Amino acid sequence: xxxxxxxxxxxxxxxxxxxxxxxxxxxxxGLFKQLKxxxxxxxxxxxxxxxxxxEKGDPAGRGSGNSRNGTSAKTILTEDGETT
Numbered sequence: 001x002x003x004x005x006x007x008x009x010x011x012x013x014x015x016x017x018x019x020x021x022x023x024x025x026x027x028x029x030g031l032f033k034q035l036k037x038x039x040x041x042x043x044x045x046x047x048x049x050x051x052x053x054x055e056k057g058d059p060a061g062r063g064s065g066n067s068r069n070g071t072s073a074k075t076i077l078t079e080d081g082e083t084t
Contacts (some may be wrong), residue, residue, distance in 0.1 A: 037083055040076065 004045045015031060018024065035079040045056065052068070054060040075084050 006037065027040070033080070035081070036078065038076075 015035075019031075023030060027033075039064050048068070052061060052066060056068060073084055075082050077083075
């Protein structure tokens, strides 16, 4: 993974559109926590697709005996605490 990630000004404007105070970024339901959750969910979804050998919704998984069978809430521990 590269460490030279560039965020366009337009993307940052979108992310900060509702920013009014520091808690909007760092609070319990702040942008940082929302971003972390979204990134973790995307990574775990990609990991599952790689493990199963097909993408979500792909008919190739039907009846294979190793298919997606729903979701349930999970809690993981990050350096910032628990994330559901």
